Amino acid sequence: MRRRHRISKEASSKPLRGCTYVYEISSSGKHQVCKTAFCNIHAISEERVRRFCKLLSEGKSPHDMRGKSIPGNTKSGLVIYAIKQHISSFPVKISHYSSKEYHYLSEKLDVKIMYSLFQEKYPEMSAANYRFYLKVFREHFSLSFGLPQVDTCATCEELDIKLKSPFLNQKAKKVAEAEKCVHLRRAKKFSAKIKEISEIIKADKAGDLGAICIDFMQNLQLPCIPVQEVFYLRQLTISVFCIHNLKDGNATFFVYHEGIATKGPNEVCSFVLEFLNTSLKGVKELYIFSDRRSAQNKNHTFIRMLSALTSLKRFRHIEHYFPIRGHSFLPCDRDFSVLKRKIKKYDRVYTIKEYVEIIVTSSCKRSFTVVIADSISILDFKQWWPKYFKRNVLSQESYGKSVLRDQKTSFKPSQFMNFSYASDNAGLVVARPFIDSLVKHHFRVLNCTLADLVLPKNMVYPAGCIPINQNKIDDLRKLQNYLPHTEDCQSFYNELFLWPTCVTEVTQNQPDD
Numbered sequence: 178m179r180r181r182h183r184i185s186k187e188a189s190s191k192p193l194r195g196c197t198y199v200y201e202i203s204s205s206g207k208h209q210v211c212k213t214a215f216c217n218i219h220a221i222s223e224e225r226v227r228r229f230c231k232l233l234s235e236g237k238s239p240h241d242m243r244g245k246s247i248p249g250n251t252k253s254g255l256v257i258y259a260i261k262q263h264i265s266s267f268p269v270k271i272s273h274y275s276s277k278e279y280h281y282l283s284e285k286l287d288v289k290i291m292y293s294l295f296q297e298k299y300p301e302m303s304a305a306n307y308r309f310y311l312k313v314f315r316e317h318f319s320l321s322f323g324l325p326q327v328d329t330c331a332t333c334e335e336l337d338i339k340l341k342s343p344f345l346n347q348k349a350k351k352v353a354e355a356e357k358c359v360h361l362r363r364a365k366k367f368s369a370k371i372k373e374i375s376e377i378i379k380a381d382k383a384g385d386l387g388a389i390c391i392d393f394m395q396n397l398q399l400p401c402i403p404v405q406e407v408f409y410l411r412q413l414t415i416s417v418f419c420i421h422n423l424k425d426g427n428a429t430f431f432v433y434h435e436g437i438a439t440k441g442p443n444e445v446c447s448f449v450l451e452f453l454n455t456s457l458k459g460v461k462e463l464y465i466f467s468d469r470r471s472a473q474n475k476n477h478t479f480i481r482m483l484s485a486l487t488s489l490k491r492f493r494h495i496e497h498y499f500p501i502r503g504h505s506f507l508p509c510d511r512d513f514s515v516l517k518r519k520i521k522k523y524d525r526v527y528t529i530k531e532y533v534e535i536i537v538t539s540s541c542k543r544s545f546t547v548v549i550a551d552s553i554s555i556l557d558f559k560q561w562w563p564k565y566f567k568r569n570v571l572s573q574e575s576y577g578k579s580v581l582r583d584q585k586t587s588f589k590p591s592q593f594m595n596f597s598y599a600s601d602n603a604g605l606v607v608a609r610p611f612i613d614s615l616v617k618h619h620f621r622v623l624n625c626t627l628a629d630l631v632l633p634k635n636m637v638y639p640a641g642c643i644p645i646n647q648n649k650i651d652d653l654r655k656l657q658n659y660l661p662h663t664e665d666c667q668s669f670y671n672e673l674f675l676w677p678t679c680v681t682e683v684t685q686n687q688p689d690d
């Protein structure tokens with residue numbers, strides 16, 4: 178049977194058995210009423226009535242607490258600030274590629290190492306766990322580790338996406354497949370050419386032929402010490418330029434630090450010329466293989482130097498081959514991996530001399546020679562060539578009124594994969610869009626008489642050095658306590674601490690293409 182509840186009219190009336198009572202306050206006074214009936218009439222829960230009764234007895238008014246509770250895993254602003262400060266304290270290198278700016282941290286770091294360094298530096302911030310540190314790293318920074326992957330093949334990526342796309346029909350996919358096949362065949366031409374030339378060179382008994390591969394290694398750092406402070410400080414950059422001789426498989430490395438020279442066309446031209454004059458004296462026909470970095474070896478300056486060498490009859494013939502971007506494996510890369518494996522075994526390297534010893538002893542199969550480059554050996558090729566050569570030239574095939582304006586070919590080094598130079602056709606560059614292609618473009622670049630043409634004699638850095646960034650020198654000073662007290666090491670760093678300094682960093686790559 179359903180129990181019936183009655184609301185009593187008077188506060189003093191006797192309570193019903195089995196019922197709980199609450200007080201209803203109205204304009205006419207305070208009444209004791211049945212709780213269940215009161216809740217049912219007002220459609221409110223008993224819990225709410227209980228809460229209000231409690232607040233009433235305490236003389237308080239209710240507050241809306243919705244959305245105001247703080248989750249247990251919330252981190253304070255201080256923790257986020259500390260993490261941001263910590264991540265920002267690592268030196269960042271900036272790389273420009275396709276007009277985009279990429280920021281990257283040392284290749285020796287990763288987020289786990291960074292987090293362990295954070296724990297050591299901020300022991301009081303125990304609230305920040307690894308997952309939270311990673312979250313801040315991902316959400317507030319756009320950083321990657323090591324060198325960015327800039328040398329990937331855009332064509333391969335694009336065609337792969339087309340081949341996997343669910344929106345393209347079979348016909349379109351077949352076209353993409355054919356395109357990729359042609360592209361890969363062209364890419365293979367470069368390595369096939371290296372193989373072909375190597376065999377010809379090795380068979381040559383007269384010593385008339387020579388072939389070299391040139392490339393810069395990934396920068397090294399000094400000092401290399403197993404101290405955690407190193408992660409927060411900028412180190413001295415060491416450049417290594419390799420010339421690999423295809424005839425005997427030996428390599429020559431030009432090693433220098435950033436206070437000596439940069440990594441531009443002047444350096445590449447000077448090192449290659451020095452190598453040709455010392456190691457390839459009797460060679461008359463030269464083959465060069467290099468990657469297509471415009472800041473270093475695929476540019477107007479290097480082309481003019483090779484043209485001058487043939488025009489001046491130093492060489493009878495020169496061929497320069499470039500790979501398709503992203504398909505540029507050179508024999509130099511094999512030398513670099515041998516070297517890197519050896520360097521990994523050393524956890525302490527303090528001076529350039531030590532790197533030289535490591536390089537010389539790293540290969541047992543081939544001989545590695547090291548040249549410690551100095552500023553005065555770098556000649557100013559960039560200022561030299563505009564005096565003797567033209568920059569903007571139309572191909573000889575484009576001459577005349579019969580060729581439409583949009584079909585005229587101008588001399589843009591980035592558009593070609595192969596350049597040929599010959600002494601019997603002084604000042605002429607033959608450019609091919611692909612290796613072994615039947616299409617040829619002839620450009621007459623020489624802008625003076627042969628009698629006037631001379632190789633450069635002026636130095637790029639007559640002062641004998643380049644200023645180093647002041648902050649970097651300050652950072653190097655902070656590592657002073659970790660340097661051994663040997664004469665070599667002390668004199669190397671004492672010289673650096675007195676090096677001319679500048680506020681802005683000297684840009685290492687200056688494309689002129």
Ligand SMILES: [Zn+2]
Nearest residue numbers: 330332333503
């Ligand atoms: Zn490709």
